[in-house]
Amino acid sequence: xxxxxxxxxxxxxxxxxxxxxxxxxxxxxxxxxxxxxxxxxxxxxxxxxxxxxxxxxxxxxxxxxxxxxxxxxxxxxxxxxxxxxxxxxxxxxxxxxxxxxxxxxxxxxxxxxxxxxxxxxxxxxxxxxxxxxxxxxxxxxxxxxxxxxxxxxxxxxxxxxxxxxxxxxxxxxxxxxxxxxxxxxxxxxxxxxxxxxxxxxxxxxxxxxxxxxxxxxxxxxxxxxxxxxxxxxxxxxxxxxxxxxxxxxxxxxxxxxxxxxxxxxxx
Numbered sequence: 136x137x138x139x140x141x142x143x144x145x146x147x148x149x150x151x152x153x154x155x156x157x158x159x160x161x162x163x164x165x166x167x168x169x170x171x172x173x174x175x176x177x178x179x180x181x182x183x184x185x186x187x188x189x190x191x192x193x194x195x196x197x198x199x200x201x202x203x204x205x206x207x208x209x210x211x212x213x214x215x216x217x218x219x220x221x222x223x224x225x226x227x228x229x230x231x232x233x234x235x236x237x238x239x240x241x242x243x244x245x246x247x248x249x250x251x252x253x254x255x256x257x258x259x260x261x262x263x264x265x266x267x268x269x270x271x272x273x274x275x276x277x278x279x280x281x282x283x284x285x286x287x288x289x290x291x292x293x294x295x296x297x298x299x300x301x302x303x304x305x306x307x308x309x310x311x312x313x314x315x316x317x318x319x320x321x322x323x324x325x326x327x328x329x330x331x332x333x334x335x336x337x338x339x340x341x342x343x344x345x346x347x348x349x350x351x352x353x354x355x356x357x358x359x360x361x362x363x364x365x366x367x368x369x370x371x372x373x374x375x376x377x378x379x380x381x382x383x384x385x386x387x388x389x390x391x392x393x394x395x396x397x398x399x400x401x402x
């Protein structure tokens with residue numbers, strides 16, 4: 136496996152690769168589509184496809200994502216803005232207390248809605264009529280997506296970001312700098328006190344723990360609250376203050392060492 140560290144034309148290549156792979160797989164060839172936030176089965180066990188099942192280890196003191204998010208964002212109740220990257224976000228945002236989010240957005244590479252606007256028993260029209268929810272079909276590596284988001288939220292910051300693409304992460308090019316660039320972009324979109332949940336691509340595992348350790352240093356204790364679940368590659372970052380304009384970065388030499396990269400062509 137070759138892990139690239141170059142940034143030349145990286146985003147262009149990422150858009151091309153993910154779009155083409157998605158086209159080849161087919162729009163319904165994904166394990167999880169329109170997942171719920173917190174769901175249990177008849178025995179009270181967490182459903183595999185729920186977001187809580189992926190991220191629960193990053194909020195161990197809470198019994199649900201809804202409880203955690205609505206608690207840390209309680210001062211934003213009725214004004215909060217949330218985004219799901221990699222999904223339509225319909226069932227996700229329906230899982231919150233009605234009216235908690237003033238605006239929510241789902242960004243999906245594929246459009247899973249049927250012709251009547253429904254999906255998995257959830258009417259998109261009914262949901263949109265009751266809550267302000269917009270769906271953007273496009274690629275997270277495309278800058279136009281972020282221009283559309285900014286237009287919807289009127290260039291304001293957001294309070295909650297979540298990405299859990301699961302099998303879709305296999306489409307992400309194995310370029311560490313691209314992944315970091317997207318995380319920096321999302322972090323920059325967050326309000327003070329905001330939080331993002333991210334499922335990291337498998338190829339980042341060699342360096343992600345070192346990076347998380349960097350973020351968790353006492354140096355940043357007043358700026359960041361970070362938890363990582365190695366088993367599920369699940370990451371939670373809470374932006375405590377606006378002091379840090381960017382997330383701290385590992386040195387390039389450390390990344391090269393982790394992936395045993397010696398060639399200078401990766402600069």
